[in-house]
Amino acid sequence: xxxxxxxxxxxxxxxxxxxxxxxxxxxxxxxxxxxxxxxxxxxxxxxxxxxxxxxxxxxxxxxxxxxxxxxxxxxxxxxxxxxx
Numbered sequence: 001x002x003x004x005x006x007x008x009x010x011x012x013x014x015x016x017x018x019x020x021x022x023x024x025x026x027x028x029x030x031x032x033x034x035x036x037x038x039x040x041x042x043x044x045x046x047x048x049x050x051x052x053x054x055x056x057x058x059x060x061x062x063x064x065x066x067x068x069x070x071x072x073x074x075x076x077x078x079x080x081x082x083x084x
Contacts, residue, residue, distance in 0.1 A: 003033050004062075004064075005062065006063065006064060006066075009027075010026055012024075013025065049079070049081050051082065052080060052081060053080065053081075053082060054079070055079050056076075056078045056080075057075065057077045057078075058075070058076050059074060059075045059076065060073070060076075062074055
């Protein structure tokens with residue numbers, strides 16, 4: 001979540017040290033982030049059912065760092081299959 005909020009690996013490392021008293025290297029944080037992104041991509045490309053009788057859609061605005069920090073919507077769609 002810290003990475004998604006736009007913190008650098010160095011800032012995340014410092015946060016872990018401040019909050020938990022744990023030393024986590026920037027390289028370790030980078031490897032964890034890469035693994036999570038890999039699993040997210042796999043999940044995003046999974047096959048979906050052909051029909052969802054009920055769909056819930058919502059959004060939350062969060063600060064995203066993309067050169068500069070801006071508020072952007074993050075959309076969530078939850079589909080309920082025929083089997084629930």
